[in-house]
Amino acid sequence: MSVATTANYLNAEKGIKSWLFTLDHKRIGLMYLFAVMTSFFLGGVFALLIRLELLHPGQDFFTADTYNQLFTLHGAVMIFLFIIPAIPAALGNFVLPLMLGAKDVAFPRLNLASFYIYVVGALFALYSIVAGAVDTGWTFYTPYSTTTSTSVISMTMGAFILGFSSIFTGVNFIATIHKMRAPGMTWFKMPLMVWALYATSIIQVLATPVLGITLLLLVIERTVGIGIFDPAMGGDPVLFQHFFWFYSHPAVYIMVLPGMGIISELVATFSKKKIFGYKLIAYSSLGIALISFLVWGHHMFTSGQSEFSSMVFSFLTFFVGIPSGIKMFNWLATMYKGRITFEAPMLYTIAFMFLFAIGGFTGIMLGAISIDIHMHDTYFVVAHFHYTMMGGTVIAFLGGLHYWWPKIWGRMYNEKLAKVAWAFIFVGFNVTFFTQFFLGSQGMPRRYYNYLDQYQPLHMYSTYGSWMLGVGFLIMAYYLIYSIYKGPKAPNNPWGALSMEWQTTSPPIQHNFEDQPVLEHEPYDYDTRMVVNDELIKKEDVKEKEDINV
Amino acid sequence: MEQAEKHPSYLQHHFADMAQQTDAAKLGMWVFLVTEVLLFGGLFGFYTFFRAWYPEMFMEAHKYLDVTMGTTNTFVLITSSLTMALAIRAMQLGKKKQTIAYLAGTLFFAAVFLVIKYFEYSHKFHMGMLPGKFYTFEGIQAANPHIFFSVYFTMTGLHGIHVIIGMIIITWVMIRTMRDEFSPEYYNPIELTGLYWHLVDLIWIFLFPLLYLIG
Numbered sequence A: 001m002s003v004a005t006t007a008n009y010l011n012a013e014k015g016i017k018s019w020l021f022t023l024d025h026k027r028i029g030l031m032y033l034f035a036v037m038t039s040f041f042l043g044g045v046f047a048l049l050i051r052l053e054l055l056h057p058g059q060d061f062f063t064a065d066t067y068n069q070l071f072t073l074h075g076a077v078m079i080f081l082f083i084i085p086a087i088p089a090a091l092g093n094f095v096l097p098l099m100l101g102a103k104d105v106a107f108p109r110l111n112l113a114s115f116y117i118y119v120v121g122a123l124f125a126l127y128s129i130v131a132g133a134v135d136t137g138w139t140f141y142t143p144y145s146t147t148t149s150t151s152v153i154s155m156t157m158g159a160f161i162l163g164f165s166s167i168f169t170g171v172n173f174i175a176t177i178h179k180m181r182a183p184g185m186t187w188f189k190m191p192l193m194v195w196a197l198y199a200t201s202i203i204q205v206l207a208t209p210v211l212g213i214t215l216l217l218l219v220i221e222r223t224v225g226i227g228i229f230d231p232a233m234g235g236d237p238v239l240f241q242h243f244f245w246f247y248s249h250p251a252v253y254i255m256v257l258p259g260m261g262i263i264s265e266l267v268a269t270f271s272k273k274k275i276f277g278y279k280l281i282a283y284s285s286l287g288i289a290l291i292s293f294l295v296w297g298h299h300m301f302t303s304g305q306s307e308f309s310s311m312v313f314s315f316l317t318f319f320v321g322i323p324s325g326i327k328m329f330n331w332l333a334t335m336y337k338g339r340i341t342f343e344a345p346m347l348y349t350i351a352f353m354f355l356f357a358i359g360g361f362t363g364i365m366l367g368a369i370s371i372d373i374h375m376h377d378t379y380f381v382v383a384h385f386h387y388t389m390m391g392g393t394v395i396a397f398l399g400g401l402h403y404w405w406p407k408i409w410g411r412m413y414n415e416k417l418a419k420v421a422w423a424f425i426f427v428g429f430n431v432t433f434f435t436q437f438f439l440g441s442q443g444m445p446r447r448y449y450n451y452l453d454q455y456q457p458l459h460m461y462s463t464y465g466s467w468m469l470g471v472g473f474l475i476m477a478y479y480l481i482y483s484i485y486k487g488p489k490a491p492n493n494p495w496g497a498l499s500m501e502w503q504t505t506s507p508p509i510q511h512n513f514e515d516q517p518v519l520e521h522e523p524y525d526y527d528t529r530m531v532v533n534d535e536l537i538k539k540e541d542v543k544e545k546e547d548i549n550v
Numbered sequence B: 001m002e003q004a005e006k007h008p009s010y011l012q013h014h015f016a017d018m019a020q021q022t023d024a025a026k027l028g029m030w031v032f033l034v035t036e037v038l039l040f041g042g043l044f045g046f047y048t049f050f051r052a053w054y055p056e057m058f059m060e061a062h063k064y065l066d067v068t069m070g071t072t073n074t075f076v077l078i079t080s081s082l083t084m085a086l087a088i089r090a091m092q093l094g095k096k097k098q099t100i101a102y103l104a105g106t107l108f109f110a111a112v113f114l115v116i117k118y119f120e121y122s123h124k125f126h127m128g129m130l131p132g133k134f135y136t137f138e139g140i141q142a143a144n145p146h147i148f149f150s151v152y153f154t155m156t157g158l159h160g161i162h163v164i165i166g167m168i169i170i171t172w173v174m175i176r177t178m179r180d181e182f183s184p185e186y187y188n189p190i191e192l193t194g195l196y197w198h199l200v201d202l203i204w205i206f207l208f209p210l211l212y213l214i215g
Helices: A016-020 A025-053 A064-100 A108-130 A152-179 A192-224 A237-271 A278-294 A307-335 A344-367 A369-375 A379-409 A415-441 A453-486 A539-549 B002-006 B018-053 B055-064 B067-092 B096-127 B145-178 B188-212
Strands: A529-532 A535-538
Touching: A025 A064, A025 A108, A025 A453, A064 A108, A064 A152, A064 A192, A064 A237, A064 A379, A108 A152, A152 A192, A152 B018, A192 A237, A192 A278, A192 B018, A237 A278, A237 A307, A237 A344, A237 A379, A237 B018, A278 A307, A307 A344, A307 A369, A344 A369, A344 A379, A344 A415, A379 A415, A379 A453, A415 A453, A529 A539, A535 A539, B018 B055, B018 B145, B018 B188, B055 B145, B067 B096, B067 B188, B096 B145, B096 B188, B145 B188
Parallel strands: none
Antiparallel strands: A529 A535
């Protein structure tokens, strides 16, 4: 069967308008994908420039001020424009209705609106680059953010607007998951990716408004001088930190939870084994969402908050390790005695488990007050953060991108090149960031363009690692874009997965499914079902045939 | 024929039936209202901190708010919530003219609220009771009185913006009612507008005692 001749969502309607005004979740997902990848490229270039400056001590390429702007832009672009929308709004938008057996998300117009709000927010953020880029760091701490001459207002307004986009996606997904599931799909028969997106949406909906009001107050403080963050006027700058982290700590779980959802899908598919501990993985997503709201104070151990609250926050922080650990052990148990194959998505899955374990353990270390007092604002924190966010979320995102790529485009990418790119990214990542654990423990503070000579070797390795990462991403960009035009046609179910998105064509038709699909088996029934040449068969049928043959 | 009955024009293609569409829309609205509560929750948080830090100043400064105007506005908003609810009821019964009248009533009370608010604001401006660094009033002895007015103007200001947004949405559903888009079978947009409007009302119910009736 030739894919190109059949009507699908990519060729059903033509012309730029059919994209710009589309209400199809798949097309909106793709537009999001294009936008977040552009942001990722931009943020990546900023990162490479930062590492370039740090290759040698002293001022080489950028002045101290430019360097401050670079790391702020790297952080703000990567967080607000890339990593928060990357999995839910881009990949999630595409796969969620397909996984539920629905024709679309509950509110298609809201979905398109969220994309355009994202674009407007991004324009604000980009404008701030032209109009004297922000140099506060992505955290916009007062009092510096209320006094610096750089364009804090346009960047924070950008983040405020992007928050609305995020909230709309969250509202949409919650309603979709509640009301649009295929007949027969009860809550505990949903794919775990859907559970992860559900937990993510809850955090998006509950935490983002608080960041919104905080950033709005920061803007008002800067323009009107209401004084609530200014100690000279009876305000308190630490109050800003509390409100900022009340959102921004849950926000890191907005970033990582959907990544964990992807890993749950991938580990079962490529081990061809029923997922171990389905309910525990599902509940642990909600557990992480709940605990994430109670730990923000661990960002503020050195801010002057009371010792008692530091103790409580430290204690609560350790609890996050439990649901994360539950997931990790369940994934490992799923692999145990599975029939594991090592296609690119599985390689990313394994990389995720390895890197996120390091990121998680160092997180527990930093949650301990006595260690954190020493490590605070050093490269140790930077390394920990990147192990969870890049080693966790970005790696999971890449795994999901490769996994659903054939479904999105109806084309296969080059598996060999994908493995090469994976190797560059995995090794490059570790060289870049593992060195930073050492730098941090030796006292290298973050956010400085200059450093003492003794740190030079490690900084050098870190910069070399960043180049390896860059090469890996270039290779990936090449073979992914190439595959869209020239890749071999993808079968409907190239990985032999059992969840619903693989039961339709690749790429899917405009309304996703020919008929309303009905759930006939659970998403991880690999013990009773298998897929041979796009066809789903029961294992017992195969056995019967074999018995007859014998 | 049966197909046409099953898929009326207001049923979007991706829903199986009206019940699913209505339920999804209502759930979506409630979730959105939760985000609104948290948005204002942040401000109530700020209020709590500053009132705990400066109890005497809050006590003294709040006396400069006009309780009569505040009370009037409370009644005006509650009445507007009533007319909003009556508008929904009228459409349930298929009474188009009544629906339009009640929606117009809601708009009228919302406008009255804003007019009263305007007089309150301009009086404060005139007296120099402005937020933060623009504060020039000298009648309050306690420390940092400008903080009270920062909190007052931010909270009532954001609430006022919500009133204006609500008026725009009410106008929009009113026009749609005039165009005969709603019926006893399909009046969900009016109902959702009502949910939003009641929340705007409810926030004021909390703002009023916390700002005007301290002590």
